[in-house]
Amino acid sequence: MGTLAALRPAERVLALFLAYALARLALAGDVHLATHAFPPVDLLVAFALVVALRLASEYRRVPWPEGTRDVRREHTMFLAACVLISGLAVALVPRFRPHPGMGGGAATELVLAIHAWTFTGLLFATPFAILWLASAQHIKEHGRLDSRAMLRARRADALEALREWAPLLVLLYAYGLMEPVIGRGLFPDMDPPLGRLDRFLFLGHDPRILLEPFITPWLSTWLAACYALYVPLIPIVAGVVFARRDPAPFRELVLALTLTLAIGYVVYTLVPVRGPMFVDRYDVALDGYYGDWIKRDLLDPNRVPRDCFPSLHTAVSFTLLWGAFRHARRVFWVALPIVACIPLACVYFRYHYVVDVIAGALLFAAVRTVALRALPR
Secondary structure, rough: OHHHOOHHHHHHHHHHHHHHHHHHHHHOOOOOOHHOOOOOOOHHHHHHOOOOOOHHHHHHHHHOOOHHHHHHHHHHHHHHHHHHHHHHHHHHHHOOOOOOOOOHHHHHHHHHHHHHHHHHHHHHHHHHHHHHHHHHHHHHHOOOOOOHHHHHHHHHHHHHHHHHHHHHHHHHHHHHHHHHHOOOOOOOOOOHHHHHHHHHOOOEEEEEHHHHOOOOHHHHHHHHHHHHHHHHHHHHHHHHOOOOOOOOHHHHHHHHHHHHHHHHHHHHHHOOOOHHHHHHHOOOOOOOOOOHHHHHHHHHHOOOOOOOEEEEEEEEHHHHHHHHHHOHHHHOOOOHEEEEEHHHHHOOOOOOOOOHHHHHHHEEEEHHHHHHHHOOO
16 A cells, blocks of 8 residues: 555556456456557657657757857767668668558558658657757756766656656557457447437437438548547647646646546446447448548557447547646647547447447546546646
């Protein structure tokens, strides 16, 4: 109990969730993880980019001292070498090159190519950027570069930043582990009662069928993009709040996100729901010329079964929007139209019941209250 009390609120939530998940996995016995259960590097690259941007803010704030022209020149040459090495890595490593023929026409392949090159460039360039900015800051503060002193000085900052982000990163990566946990659920699938609740709310009509007259390629593309942008919104909003260098707002946001994800994962195991896409048949296809590849290649392969109730797309995106409204107002206005469309996308693409979306909104409301009370400003 003493160890748990020494943890920060988000770390306590993570510890309790991990204890629950490990107990469920131990009871499950033979466990086989899906390929997407293993952590991708996307979130780690995003985290590294946030650290680099924070170091860049420090770099701009502190001026160069007098008498360091030669050191500055050598340091600029080091930057040129870093850019050259990163460029060669992007050009020569074939596994990170974009692959044409993904479908959706020339526009889709252009978007995929830009995404692949951008991600690959960040993958190789961000570590060099962190090293260059940290060394530049050390030179500004001490007039020369002492590698050992720089590592000692930055080690505490790096460990603290990692500790601040760890609960959120671990919970995001834990999503892939939920498949064996949910697969050994305590209860049968709850799709039939949730389907009946949906029809009750809409006076006997299936809300997904009510949306069929509105299915168009442009709407499918827009909603697919909004649904897919749910993941990038997490490092964007959290990164902007983190860059403020005030730990209180960031800890408030991380606690809210961590609590939302942990509760959602636990409820997945208690209320297993496959989703209307997998239990019902629909006569009208989700026709989306550009949206098809987003749904096929970015959304469907990364889902685990029975992850519907509550809708974490709804709960997490509302939490991010709330955090942006409180601490990053410019990001709030950019994210608002995207987040506003995510609940509709959940039902439109037949991933969720309307009841799932309502449960996600209620989860956000409850977590918001807890986060505000748990961390007094």
